[in-house]
Amino acid sequence: MSTYLGLPTMRPPVAPHGVGALSGDRPFPAAAKEALANDQLRRNLGAATRTIRTKRAKVVDEVPDWAQLRAAGAAIKDDVLARLDTYLIQLEEQVVARGGVVHWARDAAEANRIVTELVQATGAHDVVKVKSMATQEIGLNEALAEAGISAWETDLAELIVQLADDKPSHILVPAIHRNRSEIREIFLREMGRAGLAADPGLTDDPKALAEAARRHLRRKFLDAEVAISGANFAIAETGTLAVVESEGNGRMCLTLPRVLITVMGVEKLLPTWRDLEVFLQLLPRSSTGERMNPYTSMWTGVTPGDGPQEFHLVLLDNGRTATLADPRGRSALRCIRCSACLNVCPVYERTGGHAYGSVYPGPIGAVLSPQLTGVEYNATLPFASSLCGACYDVCPVAIDIPSMLVHLRSEVVDAKRAAHRLPQPEAVAMGAVGWVMRGRRRWPLALRAMKLVRPLGKLIGRGGRISVAPPPLSAWTAARDLPLPPPQSFRERWARENRLSGPQRQSGPPRESGKEE
Amino acid sequence: MTAREEILGRIRAALADRPQPAPVERNYRASGESPIEDAPLLELLVDRLIDYKATVHRATPETAAEVIAAALAERGANRIVVPVGFPAPLLAAIDPSSIIRDEPPLTAAQLDVTDGVLTTSTVAIAETGTIVLDAGPGQGRRALSLVPDYHLCVVMAADVVRGVPEGITRLAPENTSTTLPLTWISGPSATSDIELQRVEGVHGPRTLVVVLIT
Numbered sequence: 001m002s003t004y005l006g007l008p009t010m011r012p013p014v015a016p017h018g019v020g021a022l023s024g025d026r027p028f029p030a031a032a033k034e035a036l037a038n039d040q041l042r043r044n045l046g047a048a049t050r051t052i053r054t055k056r057a058k059v060v061d062e063v064p065d066w067a068q069l070r071a072a073g074a075a076i077k078d079d080v081l082a083r084l085d086t087y088l089i090q091l092e093e094q095v096v097a098r099g100g101v102v103h104w105a106r107d108a109a110e111a112n113r114i115v116t117e118l119v120q121a122t123g124a125h126d127v128v129k130v131k132s133m134a135t136q137e138i139g140l141n142e143a144l145a146e147a148g149i150s151a152w153e154t155d156l157a158e159l160i161v162q163l164a165d166d167k168p169s170h171i172l173v174p175a176i177h178r179n180r181s182e183i184r185e186i187f188l189r190e191m192g193r194a195g196l197a198a199d200p201g202l203t204d205d206p207k208a209l210a211e212a213a214r215r216h217l218r219r220k221f222l223d224a225e226v227a228i229s230g231a232n233f234a235i236a237e238t239g240t241l242a243v244v245e246s247e248g249n250g251r252m253c254l255t256l257p258r259v260l261i262t263v264m265g266v267e268k269l270l271p272t273w274r275d276l277e278v279f280l281q282l283l284p285r286s287s288t289g290e291r292m293n294p295y296t297s298m299w300t301g302v303t304p305g306d307g308p309q310e311f312h313l314v315l316l317d318n319g320r321t322a323t324l325a326d327p328r329g330r331s332a333l334r335c336i337r338c339s340a341c342l343n344v345c346p347v348y349e350r351t352g353g354h355a356y357g358s359v360y361p362g363p364i365g366a367v368l369s370p371q372l373t374g375v376e377y378n379a380t381l382p383f384a385s386s387l388c389g390a391c392y393d394v395c396p397v398a399i400d401i402p403s404m405l406v407h408l409r410s411e412v413v414d415a416k417r418a419a420h421r422l423p424q425p426e427a428v429a430m431g432a433v434g435w436v437m438r439g440r441r442r443w444p445l446a447l448r449a450m451k452l453v454r455p456l457g458k459l460i461g462r463g464g465r466i467s468v469a470p471p472p473l474s475a476w477t478a479a480r481d482l483p484l485p486p487p488q489s490f491r492e493r494w495a496r497e498n499r500l501s502g503p504q505r506q507s508g509p510p511r512e513s514g515k516e517e
Numbered sequence: 518m519t520a521r522e523e524i525l526g527r528i529r530a531a532l533a534d535r536p537q538p539a540p541v542e543r544n545y546r547a548s549g550e551s552p553i554e555d556a557p558l559l560e561l562l563v564d565r566l567i568d569y570k571a572t573v574h575r576a577t578p579e580t581a582a583e584v585i586a587a588a589l590a591e592r593g594a595n596r597i598v599v600p601v602g603f604p605a606p607l608l609a610a611i612d613p614s615s616i617i618r619d620e621p622p623l624t625a626a627q628l629d630v631t632d633g634v635l636t637t638s639t640v641a642i643a644e645t646g647t648i649v650l651d652a653g654p655g656q657g658r659r660a661l662s663l664v665p666d667y668h669l670c671v672v673m674a675a676d677v678v679r680g681v682p683e684g685i686t687r688l689a690p691e692n693t694s695t696t697l698p699l700t701w702i703s704g705p706s707a708t709s710d711i712e713l714q715r716v717e718g719v720h721g722p723r724t725l726v727v728v729l730i731t
Contacts, residue, residue: 012527078538248706248721292645296701306658325531
C-alpha cells in the first residue's frame with residue numbers, strides 16, 4: 001500500500017566512509033586469521049568472556065521475571081523506533097526548557113565539527129572524556145586533535161588503550177588484550193607525557209596500577225573545564241540523561257567541569273521516566289554481570305550551582321536512519337550496548353574485536369556496522385558467524401541477530417550482483433547448482449552421478465569425511481569438512497525400500513512391504 | 518534545510534512502512550509490593566551492601582548521632598563536609614570544629630583535602646544494594662559526595678524499597694519537586710579492567726559507610 005506524495009522517498013544516507021571507525025581495511029577472514037595467531041589475546045579474551053558470561057548467567061537466573069523484563073525492553077525500544085521523530089522532538093523541548101542546548105548532527109563529520117566548535121568557544125585545549133562508543137564511532141578524538149585539542153580518556157581501560165596508542169578490543173573491557181605487566185610498562189612510559197607521571201617504583205599488582213591511574217586522572221578531573229560524554233539513556237518525557245558506569249570517572253566528568261558536551265545516538269531514547277525501571281535492571285545484569293553497577297548518574301539540563309553550568313546535547317544520526325529504514329534490520333537499533341552477545345559468541349571469543357574492523361564488533365557489530373555504513377563497506381561481517389544463536393538468547397532486548405545475519409547476507413549478495421556487470425564465479429557456481437537442483441530428472445541424475453565420485457572421495461578422505469579437497473572445493477574444505485558421497489542417494493533408497501512401482505513412484509505414503517495389497 | 522529538519526525528514530522517510538509495534542506489557546514485578554520497614558527487607562539491603570564492601574552500622578533515632586560520631590572517630594576523620602540542610606540532631610555527637618559547611622560552596626580543591634563527607638539519602642533499593650542521592654537538602658550538590666575519599670551515608674528504613682521499579686516510582690519527577698540530579702550508588706567504585714581482577718576504589722569515595730536508622 002503506498003501513497004503518492006509527488007516526491008520519491010529516498011533511503012536515508014549511510015555513515016560517510018572514511019570518517020570515524022565503523023569499518024576496517026581488511027575482510028574479516030584475513031583479520032581473524034591474524035588475530036587467531038595471537039595466543040595472549042586468545043587467552044585473555046577467553047578468560048574474560050568466560051568469567052563475564054558466568055557472572056551474567058548467575059545474576060540473570062536470580063531474577064524471576066527476566067523474560068518479562070526482556071520482552072518489555074524490546075517492546076519499549078520498538079516503540080521508540082516507531083515514533084523516533086516524536087520522541088526526539090519531545091526530548092529536545094525538555095532539555096532546552098531546563099537550560100540545555102541541543103544540536104543535531106547528520107553524520108560523523110558534522111558531529112565532530114559541532115563538538116570542536118563548542119570546545120573552541122570555551123578556549124580550552126584539553127577535555128576529559130567519559131567512555132563513549134558514539135564518540136569512538138565518529139573518530140572524535142582524532143578530529144579534536146587536528147584542532148589542537150587533547151581529549152583525555154578517563155576510563156581505566158580506555159586510558160590504557162590511549163596511552164598505548166592502541167585500539168579497543170572489546171566494548172566493555174577494551175584493554176582485555178593487555179596483561180598487567182604490559183599495563184605497568186605503558187603507565188611508566190607514557191603517563192608523564194600525558195600529565196602526572198607514574199611512580200618509578202610502580203609494580204604490576206592490579207591495585208597498584210589502579211592507584212596509579214587514580215592519581216594521574218585525579219589531577220585532570222580537578223582541573224578540567226570541559227568534559228565530553230556519551231549517554232546510556234535519554235528520557236523524552238523529562239529530558240533526563242543517564243550514564244551507567246563503574247569507576248567514578250563518569251561522575252567526575254559529569255560533575256566537576258563547567259561545560260559538558262554529550263554525544264548520543266538518536267536511538268538511545270526511552271519514552272518515559274518509568275521505562276528506566278526496566279532498563280536499569282536489564283543493563284547492569286547483562287553487561288558486567290552485577291545486580292547494579294557502582295555508579296549511575298542522571299541529570300536534566302543545567303542545575304544552578306551544581307555541576308556543569310553549560311550543557312550541550314549532540315544528537316547523532318550517522319547511518320542510524322538508514323538502519324531504521326529496513327524493517328528487517330531496524331531492531332538492531334534496540335541495542336543498549338551491554339556486550340552480552342560478545343561474551344557468548346564463539347567467534348568473537350577467539351578473534352577479539354580488532355578483527356571486525358569496527359568499534360562495534362561481535363554479533364551486534366556484525367548486524368549494526370554493515371547497516372550503518374552500507375553493506376559494501378562491511379561485506380564480510382554478516383558472514384563472521386556460525387549462526388549458533390547464543391547472542392539472541394542473551395540479548396536483553398531480544399534482537400534476533402541470526403535472522404538478521406541471514407537477511408544481511410542476502411543483501412551482500414544482491415549488492416555484489418548490482419556492483420558487477422558480469423556475474424562473479426560464486427554467483428555462476430550457485431546458478432549452476434540451482435539449475436541442476438531445479439530439474440526433476442537432473443537432480444536425481446546428479447545424485448546418482450555422485451556415487452561414481454565415491455571411490456575418489458574415499459581416496460582423499462578419511463573416516464567418512466573429506467577434510468582436504470582440490471580446488472575449487474578447497475575453498476570450502478579450508479574451514480569445513482565435506483561428507484563422503486553415500487553409496488546411494490536417499491531417493492534411490494526410498495524407492496527401493498518402499499518398492500513403489502508404476503504411477504505411484506512419485507507420490508503416496510510408504511506402505512509396509514508385504515502387508516496390504 | 519537544517520540538520521534537525523533533515524534528520525526528522527529521514528526518520529519519517531525511514532518509517533514509511535508505518536510500523537505498529539505491540540503495546541508494552543508491564544507484567545514484570547512492579548511497584549507497591551514490598552511492605553515498608555520490613556525486617557527481612559532491611560536485612561537484604563544490609564547483606565547486599567556488605568557484599569559490595571560497604572560498612573554498615575545499624576542505629577535507632579536515639580543512637581544515630583553516637584553511631585555516626587563513632588564511625589567518624591574510627592576513621593580518624595577530623596574535617597567532615599556536611600551539606601546544607603543535613604539534620605542537626607544527627608550531628609549532636611560530633612565535635613563542631615570538625616564540621617565544614619558548604620556555605621559558601623567549597624571548591625574541588627578544598628573538597629580534595631577534607632577527610633570525608635556526611636549525607637542523607639532519598640531512597641535505597643534492597644535487591645541491588647543501591648542508595649540514591651538527589652542533591653537535595655542533607656545530600657548536597659554532587660561534588661560533595663564525589664571528591665572526598667570517605668562517604669558516610671544515612672539511610673532511613675522508611676526509604677528502603679525492594680526493587681528497582683519501586684525505586685524509580687519514588688524518584689519519579691511527579692514525586693520530587695524538580696528533576697534533580699540523581700546519583701545511584703551501589704558500593705564503592707570498582708574496576709575489573711586489569712585482567713578482570715576486581716579492584717575497589719578508583720575514583721569517587723573509596724570507603725562507603727552506611728548508617729541504617731530503624
